[in-house]
Amino acid sequence: MIVDDLTVNDLPTLNALINTLCTVLLLRGYFQIRRGEREAHRKTMLAALVCSGFFLTSYLVYHFQVGSVPYPLYDWTRPLYFAVLIPHVILAALVVPFIAIIVWRAFKGDFARHRRLARWVWPVWIFVSISGVIVYLMLYHLAA
Numbered sequence: 001m002i003v004d005d006l007t008v009n010d011l012p013t014l015n016a017l018i019n020t021l022c023t024v025l026l027l028r029g030y031f032q033i034r035r036g037e038r039e040a041h042r043k044t045m046l047a048a049l050v051c052s053g054f055f056l057t058s059y060l061v062y063h064f065q066v067g068s069v070p071y072p073l074y075d076w077t078r079p080l081y082f083a084v085l086i087p088h089v090i091l092a093a094l095v096v097p098f099i100a101i102i103v104w105r106a107f108k109g110d111f112a113r114h115r116r117l118a119r120w121v122w123p124v125w126i127f128v129s130i131s132g133v134i135v136y137l138m139l140y141h142l143a144a
Helices: 008-034 038-066 077-107 111-142
Strands: none
Touching: 008 038, 008 111, 038 077, 038 111, 077 111
């Protein structure tokens, strides 16, 4: 079984895969609601929420085991890396309570307020998801 062979060193790749899946789900959910497919949107966005939860758990496990991983290159990519990383980290921390609020509003059927806030939260969530994959690629593949 694949999970039996998983080590802490595999978690960054797993995290990038989870973030990629989350990005796909966020895009799918966006297009579903634009087409008026409320039930499909609900299921897709709940799946995106679960993916984000799995990602956060895996991310925390990895960093509790390994600690911080510094960017090793001192070339033209270094400022680019930090230009992606810094807003990613800040927005990732800030968006969590807002995601909880929009989920709560949808759960309660308060769709007008859900929609108003989701118009601001969704772009941040998708940015965090995509930029997380970019950080992974730069840190573990470009710098490797």
